[in-house]
Amino acid sequence: MNPFREDLVSRSRPEPCSIVIFGATGDLTHRKLIPALYNLAVDGELPTGVKIIGFARREKSDAEFRAGLDELNRKVSRSGHDDEIWDSFIQTVSYHTSEFTDPDGYRRLAEKLDAIDAERGGKGNRLFYIASAPEFFDEILIALKNAGLNEAKPGCWARVIVEKPFGTDLATAKHLNQVVNDTFHESDTYRIDHYLGKETAQNLMVLRFANSIFEPLWNSKYISHIQITCAENLGMEGGRGGYYEKSGALRDMVQNHLLQLLSLVAMEPPTDLSADGVRDEKVKVIRSLRQWDTREKVAKNVVRAQYTAGHIDGTAVPGYRQEDRVSPTSETEAYVAVRLLIDTWRWSGVPFYIRMGKRLPKKSTEISVHFKDAPCVLFNALSGGVPGGNVLVIRIQPDEGISLRMVSKIPGTSLRLEPVKMDFHYSTSFGKGSPEAYERLLLDAIAGDATLFARRDEVEEAWKFIDHIERAWHESDSPPVMAEFVAGSWGPKEADELLQQDGNAWRRL
Amino acid sequence: MGTHGAGFEMGESTPYFLPKLSHMTAPLDSIPAICPELGIEVPVAIIERELHKLWEQDDATTNASLMNLVVYSEKAGALIENSAIIRELTREHACRAILVGIDRHEPEPTLRAWITAHCHLADGRKSVCCEQIAFHLTGRVTGRFRNTVFAHLNSDLPLIFWWQGELSEILTERLVSVIDRLVIDSSSWADPAASFTMIEEASQANPDLIIQDHAWTRSWQFRIGIASLFDDPIAQEALPEIHAVEITYHPAHRNTALQVLAWLAVQAGWKDAVTDAGWAFESSHGKAISLKLSEDASGPPLSSLVIRENRTSVQVTQKAGSSHVERQVETAGYKASSLSPIDPTSPADLVAIQLSRGGKNSLYQKMLPRFRGLLVK
Structure with a gap:
């Protein structure tokens, strides 16, 4: 228990960890995941000591990988791009070249993670984010297991986030679930649905x-x-x-x-x-x-x-x-x-x-x-009745908000009814922008809160x-x-x- | 938006019809009937009618309000300064703003009022406007002030009362009874111990009253930094063996430093203790924890908070002029650090943060008795 967390943040305790992203050269990593992690850092929510490792097949140096992330973050980051925070954040990011099926690649990954853990006295938490093309999900999970990376060290945790699509039908979903559960405990499995x-x-x-x-x-x-x-x-x-x-x-x-x-x-x-x-x-x-x-x-x-x-x-x-x-x-x-x-x-x-x-x-x-x-009865018995019933609308995107349609009398001497709308817009009531969905979900996974995962x-x-x-x-x-x-x-x-x-x-x- | 004389004032992305003042410290008695910052002067009895006219003139606007925000000041020129603050605040916090400027030393009782609206584009499309009523009262004002404010609140919306400067007898039990949130800055008080007694009385008069203190808000990044660092098992293991706390603060912000110390002590279960070196803490299992408070007149309100154990140290620091706070945990052979934004310093930003967070602020209430104890040490 951390006594200083009381009342500051309501969620569970996000501990330092190593985050390994499979499919690191993909669009999701560049447009969503890294900007989300960066924005968590900007908001002071990303735990100090987090290390991020991009895992992908393409040959790249750390510097090349970071340069690509930098370029896109400047374009898409919700909170803009603060050079000083970015420079500090990007130092935690490295790149790991390997085929998804290459056991040697996972062995080298394990060594890299162990080296990070060694700095912390041998302890370390691990979060594996499978953001690759879906046909590699099985292979990545099996390779993680074969490399022993699915097992948490004593007092630590190892979790996996799996991107959609989670199967293409019931049979493939069951198969994938089985592979996942053969590798990670269900309580350590986070199936992401960004909605x-x-x-x-x-x-x-x-x-x-x-x-x-x-x-x-x-x-x-x-x-x-x-x-x-x-x-x-x-x-x-x-x-x-x-x-x-x-x-x-x-x-x-x-x-x-x-x-x-x-x-x-x-x-x-x-x-x-x-x-x-x-x-x-x-x-x-x-x-x-x-x-x-x-x-x-x-x-x-x-x-x-x-x-x-x-x-x-x-x-x-x-x-x-x-x-x-x-x-x-x-x-x-x-x-x-x-x-x-x-x-x-x-x-x-x-x-x-x-x-x-x-x-x-x-x-x-x-x-x-x-x-x-x-x-x-009453107004409904009038000629034309009541123009439409009540409708409560919850707008998910864009222009998030809630509106309620109800019926009102048109001002005047005669009794005529019209629908009117009570409207609540997030953007006008709360000028502050909401965090991106991936920010909340990544932080929840780091903190071990699976409420928003399937x-x-x-x-x-x-x-x-x-x-x-x-x-x-x-x-x-x-x-x-x-x-x-x-x-x-x-x-x-x-x-x-x-x-x-x-x-x-x-x-x- | 047209160039009508009712007082709509647009944000920087759209044209506005009245020139802004470059210098905002005009004495109160010099406020003209049509004032660029405050809008147009209207008779107090017809304020609501005049506000209504404001909206009738243009149907391209949305009147937004989530709260009543009363800003009270007895400082000369504060009405105009506060109007500028409200213009910024309403970008993110839709409210009906009621500004109150008081001059109690004027023998003649007077009451003047101005109305305007602060408009901003939402999503680059819709113009969202918030009403502002500014009152200037002179003479003996207690009852008139309270009734004037009560008469112009938006019903059902919470009342946030931002009290600027020293507390006075105007903060009566009847006034406190209708306030939901009282915003203060205890760093600005000459006698904090006495003023906190008034705050305690206010809390007793209205047990649901939420106190939001700028002095407490100024330490947010330091507190969340410490909390975040103690999420790390390395720091958690060190917690029972902590033997020193060192804090460096600006002399004008001693309250902020003492509140942080009180918070640490309350949350970690440390008792007060006295040693040869002065006052100190003692952990729940009897370990002495030394305290070192240092002033740095050239630094920010808080420039450093270090918590030490034999092998491990946890620290949050902010260098003078830096736009970031650094968090660091260090133990034998291992050091990790990260940056986060600094706490805001302007009153408008502090209030904006307080409004964003909402909630009961129960931690502040929990820390307060311990802090008041430290104040008299």
């Missing part, structure tokens, strides 16, 4: 459980339905088509990010804020999803689509099948809409709709909670749900149709019909 590190996602629990006005209404008695939208206006720029062709919208976004958001919205209050307290409740939601386990159920509850050529922001954009590195006969969905039902007492009969699409009109991720209409059962339950849909699409004799929509529109008409069958409509963003 959970976003300020608004973290605020979801606060909104629900720290405000007494919402929770009594948060159930099937008062809520008509809930929509979760992740809209992107980008397509397959920068060669993303190659990756996307193998994943598609469902596996790329729904299986992880959007189901995680769903579980935060729908979960029961946890017994405490411990990692397992929160994750126990989240996994119950995913486990309670009604399974779309036949082709007919998938056809009725899921819509997949590709975009055709269109315009976004006045610029002509190609159709999905004409995109770079995309097959002209591709059967990969660039848009997906799913109707979900959660078979719990709280959510019985309340549909949840998730949609994710590329080349939609704008970039926006939000959760909207649509409340039931007021009883059909647990094995969460990942596998999510894949179980997704696999049924993938099978209906790709293994059925008569798969559900691939719908189309014009790039720059809000998706295919089939997605609109998905909600119309329940008497609902997508929220206009």
Whole structure:
């Protein structure tokens, strides 16, 4: 116990450690991980004595590696680039050249880590961040085990952070989980989903459980339905088509990010804020999803689509099948809409709709909670009724905030009603920018707090749900149709019909 | 934004209609009816109506407020200085600002008021504005002051009361009862022991009152630096055997140094002790801990805090003129250090930090009795 930590920082104790990043020459390391660690240093949150080792195949010297990091940090760092702090920080960063499968490379890494530990009297904590291409995950984990690097020294810890995608289906996820758990204890495994590190996602629990006005209404008695939208206006720029062709919208976004958001919205209050307290409740939601386990159920509850050529922001954009590195006969969905039902007492009969699409009109991720209409008396009995029910919108990105739509009387002698909006914007209420998701998540992993990381059962339950849909699409004799929509529109008409069958409509963003 | 006369004042990224004063120490009685810093003078009875007009003139703005921030000063020229501070503060902390300038030595009781709004672009798009009401009171003011402030608070929002300078009898029980957060700077007090007695009385009158002391905030990076260094198992192992604490401070910031010592003692469970060399601490298992306090008039409020054990030392230092604090842990054959930003020094930055952190400030309350004990040593 550290008596001086009381009240200064609420999280667990982040101890000095060696951080080894696999895939150190990649975009994630340069654009996200190193700037996040640097910003932690700027905020004084990075423990003194942390050492960072970049592990990758390309031949580089420490100086070359540092120069590349310096160049990009100047462009992307949230808090700017303070030369003095950077110079101090970058001295802790070194580069290690090795193939991911080369035992000698891991032996040399172990020697390097032991040398760092020797300075500290032989003790040292280790955090391995696997940010390489997913096909190397297995090999890296096995090589770490073979080199004995998975075992913590007495009184120390060894942890691993695994980037998404965590498998490509239930079988591969189970396999990867097995490899991970054969190498590291589950309690030392941190499956990262950066959506959970976003300020608004973290605020979801606060909104629900720290405000007494919402929770009594948060159930099937008062809520008509809930929509979760992740809209992107980008397509397959920068060669993303190659990756996307193998994943598609469902596996790329729904299986992880959007189901995680769903579980935060729908979960029961946890017994405490411990990692397992929160994750126990989240996994119950995913486990309670009604399974779309036949082709007919998938056809009725899921819509997949590709975009055709269109315009976004006045610029002509190609159709999905004409995109770079995309097959002209591709059967990969660039848009997906799913109707979900959660078979719990709280959510019985309340549909949840998730949609994710590329080349939609704008970039926006939000959760909207649509409340039931007021009883059909008084104002509802007037001609025209009440214009729309109450909607609580939680904006995840951009323009993070919360708004509530309600009905108000238009000033005047006659009784006319209009919807009005109460709006809260993080940026106007709290001028200070939020930390990047990776900053929070990296610090949590160093401190041993797994609350914002996915647990094995969460990942596998999510894949179980997704696999049924993938099978209906790709293994059925008569798969559900691939719908189309014009790039720059809000998706295919089939997605609109998905909600119309329940008497609902997508929220206009 | 148009060039209307109601008093909107934009941040540097957009045009504003009134010229800024280059020198902000005008005496209070010289404040004109239309003042670039304070806005336009309005009759006190119609302040809210005039503020409302301000918003009606332009619909491209958002009126934002998370709190009522009252800034109280009896210093001549403080209204204009504080308006400049509020302009900066409102970039990150949306509030209704109520500035109060008092001249109690004027025999004639008067009350004047000005209104304006500080506007900044949010995300380079939306203009977000915060209202400011400035009051200048002369003569005997206690009751008038309190009622004037009460009448212009935004309902339901917390009241942050920033008291500048020495405390006075105006800090009455009735005033304290409505304050959520009282911001003070104990370093500016001539007799801290007596003033902290008033603070104790205020806390008794309003048990929910949160005290935020600039003197305490100035030591933030030092305290978080020490806390962070003791996360290291090497430093943790040394904790029971600590035998010396050395602290170097600027003479004007003795309170900050004593508060840090009190914090260390309270958190580590050290008792007070007296030795031949003066006062000292004693660990929970009887180990003597010597104290060395040194002044450095050329340095920052705190320039060094060193905690020593036989083999290990933990230190946080800030060199004069440096923009960074260095943390260091050293033991036989091993030394690790890192840099972090320095604590702010300007009142506006200190208040901004205090507003950002929120919370109950319970550690300050916990440390306070021990600190008051050190004050009279």
